[in-house]
Amino acid sequence: MEWLTETKIPLGQWISSLMDALNEHADFVFYTISDVLEFIIENTIDFLLWLPPLLIIAGFGALAAVLHRSWKLTAFTILSLLLIVNLGYWEETMETLALVIYASLFCMVIGVPLGVASAHRPWLYQAMRPILDLMQTIPTFVYLIPTLILFGLGVVPGLISTVIFAIAAPIRLTHLGISSTPKALLEAGESFGCTPRQLLFKVELPSAMPSIMAGLTQCIMLSLSMVVIAALVGADGLGKPVVRALNTVNIAQGFEAGLAIVILAIVLDRICRRDNNETSGQ
Amino acid sequence: MSNAVEFDNIDVIFGNRQAESLKLLDEGKTRAEIAKVTNNVLGVADVSFNVPQGEICVLMGLSGSGKSSLLRCVNGLNKVSRGSLRVYDGDWSVDVTKCDGPTLRKLRRECVAMVFQQFGLLPWRTVAENVGFGLELRGLAPKERRDIVDEKLALVGLDQWADKYAHELSGGMQQRVGLARAFATDAPILLMDEPFSALDPLIRNRLQDELLDLQEKLNKTILFVSHDLDEAMKLGNSIAIMEGGYVVQHGTPEDIALRPANGYVADFVAHMNPVNILRGRAIMHRVTKDQRDATGDITIDDEDLRITLDDGVVQAARTTESGQLKLITYDGTLPVDLDATDNSVIFVAPDDVLLKVLIEMRSITQNPVILTREGKISGTLGRREFFDSLTQTASAPD
Numbered sequence: 001m002e003w004l005t006e007t008k009i010p011l012g013q014w015i016s017s018l019m020d021a022l023n024e025h026a027d028f029v030f031y032t033i034s035d036v037l038e039f040i041i042e043n044t045i046d047f048l049l050w051l052p053p054l055l056i057i058a059g060f061g062a063l064a065a066v067l068h069r070s071w072k073l074t075a076f077t078i079l080s081l082l083l084i085v086n087l088g089y090w091e092e093t094m095e096t097l098a099l100v101i102y103a104s105l106f107c108m109v110i111g112v113p114l115g116v117a118s119a120h121r122p123w124l125y126q127a128m129r130p131i132l133d134l135m136q137t138i139p140t141f142v143y144l145i146p147t148l149i150l151f152g153l154g155v156v157p158g159l160i161s162t163v164i165f166a167i168a169a170p171i172r173l174t175h176l177g178i179s180s181t182p183k184a185l186l187e188a189g190e191s192f193g194c195t196p197r198q199l200l201f202k203v204e205l206p207s208a209m210p211s212i213m214a215g216l217t218q219c220i221m222l223s224l225s226m227v228v229i230a231a232l233v234g235a236d237g238l239g240k241p242v243v244r245a246l247n248t249v250n251i252a253q254g255f256e257a258g259l260a261i262v263i264l265a266i267v268l269d270r271i272c273r274r275d276n277n278e279t280s281g282q
Numbered sequence: 283m284s285n286a287v288e289f290d291n292i293d294v295i296f297g298n299r300q301a302e303s304l305k306l307l308d309e310g311k312t313r314a315e316i317a318k319v320t321n322n323v324l325g326v327a328d329v330s331f332n333v334p335q336g337e338i339c340v341l342m343g344l345s346g347s348g349k350s351s352l353l354r355c356v357n358g359l360n361k362v363s364r365g366s367l368r369v370y371d372g373d374w375s376v377d378v379t380k381c382d383g384p385t386l387r388k389l390r391r392e393c394v395a396m397v398f399q400q401f402g403l404l405p406w407r408t409v410a411e412n413v414g415f416g417l418e419l420r421g422l423a424p425k426e427r428r429d430i431v432d433e434k435l436a437l438v439g440l441d442q443w444a445d446k447y448a449h450e451l452s453g454g455m456q457q458r459v460g461l462a463r464a465f466a467t468d469a470p471i472l473l474m475d476e477p478f479s480a481l482d483p484l485i486r487n488r489l490q491d492e493l494l495d496l497q498e499k500l501n502k503t504i505l506f507v508s509h510d511l512d513e514a515m516k517l518g519n520s521i522a523i524m525e526g527g528y529v530v531q532h533g534t535p536e537d538i539a540l541r542p543a544n545g546y547v548a549d550f551v552a553h554m555n556p557v558n559i560l561r562g563r564a565i566m567h568r569v570t571k572d573q574r575d576a577t578g579d580i581t582i583d584d585e586d587l588r589i590t591l592d593d594g595v596v597q598a599a600r601t602t603e604s605g606q607l608k609l610i611t612y613d614g615t616l617p618v619d620l621d622a623t624d625n626s627v628i629f630v631a632p633d634d635v636l637l638k639v640l641i642e643m644r645s646i647t648q649n650p651v652i653l654t655r656e657g658k659i660s661g662t663l664g665r666r667e668f669f670d671s672l673t674q675t676a677s678a679p680d
Binding site: 193209 | 357359387388389390391394395396398400401402403404406415416418419420463467473
């Protein structure tokens with residue numbers, strides 16, 4: 001066995017050197033990205049906090065009412081968000097909301113086209129699969145360190161880590177949706193003279209829409225599950241009080257902040273989710 | 283009449299070893315033998331025939347006989363491995379086997395429309411949006427689309443259902459939407475891939491009748507795939523029977539019924555109901571000049587019937603039992619006021635009337651039926667002819 005351990009392959013060393021090299025020669029790229037993202041997110045948070053909480057709560061209530069026509073969901077949305085205000089976590093909730101919105105936005109903007117491309121090119125999906133597996137299973141802390149080095153402390157490394165963690169869901173679900181478009185529908189589209197582009201936008205994407213929307217709700221859930229880890233690298237939001245509660249063994253604070261995360265998750269999920277009996281509508 | 287579709291030595295092979303498989307095919311190997319060597323599937327082999335404009339041609343055979351594979355070549359859903367397939371639309375014509383992408387799309391958008399077995403309706407679109415699909419692909423503005431869509435929906439009797447979703451409709455109605463969608467593009471050629479097979483027999487029958495009615499108005503060229511000989515006989519002006527990728531017989535429904543080319547076709551024919559297919563002229567006892575006696579009359583001995591003629595036109599008929607018979611000329615409907623059995627009358631009908639109707643005439647009068655062509659007598663149908671037709675021993679018409 002000695003021959004096996006004699007010379008260690010310097011795998012960790014290589015990654016570390018790569019990070020050093022990136023940090024040394026391309027740091028301005030990462031700092032620019034970091035600055036721009038931080039600027040956008042900070043302004044969004046400022047805007048959300050500038051709006052009166054009751055207005056935002058009313059907005060969520062209206063969304064629930066319009067999208068789902070259910071007074072139960074509307075009442076639940078309004079009451080649970082009022083509870084957050086009452087508990088005193090409104091500011092943190094808005095910070096987390098901004099993080100989740102941008103993380104989901106990036107995931108969808110990158111993930112859906114990648115999902116479509118990989119559904120049309122089997123080799124691309126084969127190539128992407130190990131990477132997606134890696135991104136979903138590798139412990140978050142492992143890539144938290146390099147993102148921290150490259151992007152500095154704050155909300156941006158939190159956002160990037162969240163995107164890495166959550167993006168596999170929309171890619172996989174878009175791939176699933178597009179590649180399971182019924183053959184009969186594809187042939188109907190082709191036989192009436194679809195261009196490849198028309199086939200994508202008029203047949204494949206509408207057919208995959210339930211699956212893509214499931215990708216979005218998955219993405220939101222995964223982003224919310226990352227808020228505590230994002231807080232470790234300095235992202236503001238509901239993760240902060242949880243981390244603080246952990247450090248001070250404060251059961252009360254931990255429970256309240258945790259409850260706020262759960263409420264936000266349920267509200268966003270129920271509002272974004274398409275009901276099964278709505279699938280026929282466009 | 284000019285042709286709308288011309289199949290010219292079409293071979294279709296599914297798989298990636300085309301050249302090899304074609305070579306094996308030329309050596310006379312069967313589908314199974316080719317699949318064993320190259321793992322490729324022989325879809326269609328050496329098919330050549332033409333479909334004249336305005337005709338309904340039925341491709342018929344068991345599943346796996348290559349009928350759908352052949353149909354789908356016409357709009358390029360299947361790729362032809364060898365041979366040429368020409369589609370004509372007025373002055374415009376195209377060889378589907380050699381055309382480029384834009385030409386193929388033009389063909390699909392303007393010239394050839396398709397109706398599917400499982401309807402192929404887009405479930406997230408309303409009925410009207412489904413019917414307008416082809417027009418939308420062509421880039422027509424919503425307003426112009428709406429007019430055409432309304433017209434076609436009225437044509438298939440679904441104008442009240444425009445804003446429903448497909449799944450809210452019954453199977454028969456969904457297929458009417460499929461028909462309206464195919465009509466909407468005003469394509470002169472219609473491909474129908476077992477369009478009525480997924481429907482229950484009653485609805486199927488009704489849609490067949492509707493299709494024939496619509497065809498009277500629209501006069502399209504229709505290629506229709508079916509595995510049901512009764513359906514093929516009812517709809518088709520011509521029928522191509524396929525087996526193992528080959529067309530084993532191509533002819534009129536009567537040809538197929540009376541002169542099956544081989545055992546496979548005969549098997550099909552044995553299972554069909556002849557009364558809906560055979561027409562009088564195929565089974566009648568033909569009247570020839572030398573059957574006439576000195577006065578120009580005709581006597582049918584075994585029916586004890588005597589027909590008086592004037593230059594071929596039936597003047598009177600009598601039997602010794604009933605004496606002079608009252609002549610009733612059939613004009614498309616049977617008189618309802620006749621008693622169940624009234625042997626004092628005799629029917630005179632054109633010789634292209636279906637056997638089903640002729641049997642009814644016979645059962646009303648108990649007398650033979652006199653058949654005419656262009657007003658003049660062409661034959662008679664007595665007891666023996668009726669029995670022979672039902673036991674498939676009728677002689678072929680001229």
